[in-house]
Amino acid sequence: MKGENLRLGLDIGGTNIRSGVFSGHSLLWEYRQEARLADLCHESQPAEALKKILSILSLSIEKPLTQFPEVRTIGLAFPGFIHPLTHRLSLSPNLPGLIDVDLVTPLNAYFNRPVILENDALAAAYGEFLLSPTASGSMIYVGLGTGVGGGLILSGKPHSGEHGVAMEIGHLIVEPGGRLCGCGNHGCLEQYVSATGVAASYGVAGARVPEIAQRAIAGDSKALQAFRMGASLLGIAMAHVFKTLDVKHLRVGGGVSHAWTLMEPHFLSTLNSHLIPALRGKIQVQVSTANDHAGMLGAAMLSDPI
Template identity: 30%
Template sequence: MNFSSTEQSSQNSEQAKQASWVLGIDLGGTTIKFGLFRGPQLIWRNHIRTDDYESPEAAFESCRDSVQRTLEESSQSLDDLQAIGLAMAGVLDPKAEELAETANLHRWHQLNFRQQLSSVFQKPVFLLNDADAAALAESAHGLCRADSLVLMTLGTGVGGGVILDGRPVRGANGCGGEIGHATIEFGDAARQCGCGFPGHLEAYAGAGGVIQTAIETLARSSDPSALRKLDPITPLSIANAAADGDAIAMDVIHQTGVLIGRAIAMLAHVVDPDVVLLGGAMTFGGPGTDTGKRFLQSIREECYPRTLVQISSHLKIEFATLGNDAGIVGAAHYARLANEARQALNA
């Protein structure tokens, strides 16, 4: 075989890889989202309600039937599906490749989701944490792509996914990237985190923490604020009040940004990523609003002066861009990477 035919053959094999079908599943407590990808392209997506199914097996069978019908409509079959990526919240046991603990699926009293899914589809299944899936999706397909990237997800809790060299880092015990449980307050007055330990970021930057900051800020001040009339106060009402110019609400968002900025500064000296992204439901309006932009500014202004110049001059801090699709996009991307690595090992 001469050089040009070797090159041709390598191109063909690359095209075949690019065109292979994979399925990405994002299994949440409320919804199970799934999407079929041909190469990196999302071809079709669907979702079912988690509560409609008595067991994960029943839910996975429903996914399989739906995927099978769709493939057949494109003159394909389940045989053409190469692999499945399954993204879930919870702590993964890296050795068993199953969940060691899950936060939001207590109704289903089991942890062997990967095995169940593999048995229903008769395909290789690769399991990853949902924050890692979202981070991987942003790293490979978001607006701010980078092989070295951290995603912080802000919502009820504060999650995180770390991508290095284009791959998620979960660590020896499945807890790598759990930025929400980094300690940022050390004094006696440090708030208790939901996990039971004091001073964690989540106790300040999770939804409950932000509400607590609002209550404490209102108690310290006699200034008028729309928040005084609200019961309960929510992160959304804080964002809305800030958008209307409410000084207390703006201060609450600034305080939250400062603490997130400190956490990112700590993290940046461990991981040194090119990009840190803020995602999740609680970004105070996100990139399309002045309130969201001010929140991001508070984070940057606290973070950059605390980091070595080599970091602060390069590190980008931005909002995530993939939204609700990030879980299925990341799960499918991971399945493709992991399946290729496995095939290379077996070759």
């Protein structure tokens, strides 16, 4: 591997941190660390939580660097709003207390390599696009995971917006006055079609999405309804997005997308009924085939786009 331009990409999720070493778009090695950062934020004071999170991230970087010391750059796909100029984390709705913090400078200093921080859904969108580009160069990505994120690729480039919150579709309000969201508002899409949202709709303590999907397939109407409600609300939200942006391609990823067959008919019927006639039937929806590598790849490539 000597002489190769190796990049490291971290995908920081709700239950795991995954680190991938990439040569170009090829994943050479992956390290996975179980970490529930939200629990740390709930249990610790913000300063203490930040210290612990930096320590966990350091381990997720150190392990791959031990194997591949020639890695030149490090990209972190992080759940939250990242300011595009300062690269500070402005806010993370699912990691309370982390407000306007700098994760980049300490990691950059410690590992002596360029480190970038990017929104997890935007990194996943970029990774998805690189693995399977669209002819037009434009694509919308929706990540249905612990939360709901979105990413926009325009002319082959990720678009983060002027405040780093472009495509925060998880926080589009689809049920005014509905469930309380980590962002402080009520009725955000994320509260209905994320893993936690589907579980809340199902309403059986301890049931998680894979199990709820199994029950839905087996004929549990309440389980099926939980997916259908999420799918319909996603359809309404995405109709607004497509009418605003007029992009043709939609890629759906994240853990909940593994149950997409349960959701797709309701998603498409709601989407098309809410679209204007010029767009009906024209949106091309594709479920991710990136084996959940897209977030790591996108983060890695954004750390050194050349």
